[in-house]
Amino acid sequence: MKKYMWAGIILAATMLVSCGGLQTFTFDQLHPAEVTFPEQVRTIAVVNHAPSIPSPKKTLLTLGKLEGDGKVLAESLAGGLADSRYFNQVIISDSVLTQERTGGELIPQAVVDSLSQVLGADMILSVDQIQLLTAKKEIYYPGFVPLAAFDLKIRPVVRAYVPSRLMPVMTIAKVDSLLWDFSPTLSDHDVVKEGSNHAAYMLVNQLVPHWMNADRIYFDGGNPDMRDAAVSLREGDWQEAGRIWKNLYDSVKKGKLKSRAAFNMALACEVQGQMDEANAWIEKARKSASPGSEEEHAATFYATILQERTKDFLKLNLQMQRFGNNFN
Structure with a gap:
């Protein structure tokens, strides 16, 4: 089973690299999280509050809603948060909230307060629902026969609760997509x-803040110093490279x-996290360049990339204060 994930491609960079030098x-x-937690939130508990579902069939593939x-989401979410080492402790509690439900109901404040006390958690993350929408689609590549693909849209609903608060302090419900080769072995279970x-x-x-690959371009050659x-x-010796370029x-x-x-x-x-200096240098580069x-x-x-990164960096600094802004 081959799986694809949609990702943005910097087409402009690809075009630029075709030029000499x-x-x-x-x-x-390191990229910032979309959510910024107060520094006091040190222990997180993840609970499964989603409706129970029948065991997915290995002999059936549903096109439509699933x-x-x-349980899988709660365990994987707790594992991912623990691996990030952003919080002091991540606790998984899968069996506390097992009542029959249809999805969308809030956890009563009394239950939140009790759970927080029993688990020693500063915040409860409640997995409330995972909506799946499946469809068959064709992918077209110039010069090739259209490929049959299986499109999956995913919308998890997770709420965050803190003790003594009547309502959730945050609700996350974001849609993402996966794309597979359309295979006869693909099933609802998969x-x-x-x-x-x-x-x-x-x-x-x-x-939580997370590491991602960043693609950049740089000028090489044309001068012994540039090559060095x-x-x-x-x-990876950025200080030496910077010394040569500045000189x-x-x-x-x-x-x-x-x-x-x-x-x-x-x-x-x-690369060294000096965003003010990076923006100043790129302005010098623009002023030194010939028009066109x-x-x-x-x-x-x-x-343009540095402007967006600078915005992210301000948010990242706020989120990493609990570690003394150590990004390593």
Whole structure:
């Protein structure tokens, strides 16, 4: 069973790299969660509050609506949060809330207070529902026969409760998609299990800071110093690479080499978490570039990325205060 996940592709970067002198670079970058918890929230309890479902069949594939497995989601969510090491402790409680229900009901305040006390939790995360919507679709690639695919849309509903509060402090209900090859062996059992596990992956990325690959471009060659700095980059020695690029920028009066050195300095600053400096250097790169040049296009493109990263970094700093803003 082959599975695909939709992801954004930086097409502009791919086009730029086709130009001479530009290379690609990939590194791990910490991204902020969509939710920011108070620093006092140190212990989280995950409970399964989703309706029970019949065991999914291995001989049937449903096109239409399905319900995910709350037990699988709760366990995977608790495991993912524990692996992130963002909270001091993550507790899984799968058997406390087992009453028959149809989905959507809130946990009474008295139950929240009791659970929090028994489990020693600062916050309760309640897995309330996992809605699955399946469909068959065709994928078209130029010059190829259309491929039959199985499309799965996933919408988990999770609520957060704190003691002494009547209503949930937060509700998360975000839709994501998975795409499979349409296989005769695919069944409801596979769909429910994979969909429930993927829902946990979605939620972990929303709830805690997480590492993702970041794709960037940089200028290489054209000058011995640029080549030496590129070697330092590939070895992970950003301080040495930055020293070479800064000296080159200061020694050149104008032209594309000055712009390229400033562009690479912006990258070195971003990788090291120095966002103000990165934005300043990319502006220098733009000002040093000739109008309409490869250097101007690259700097304009990168400036947009740095603006978004700067916004993320402000949020990330707030979320990482509990660790003294140590991002390692």
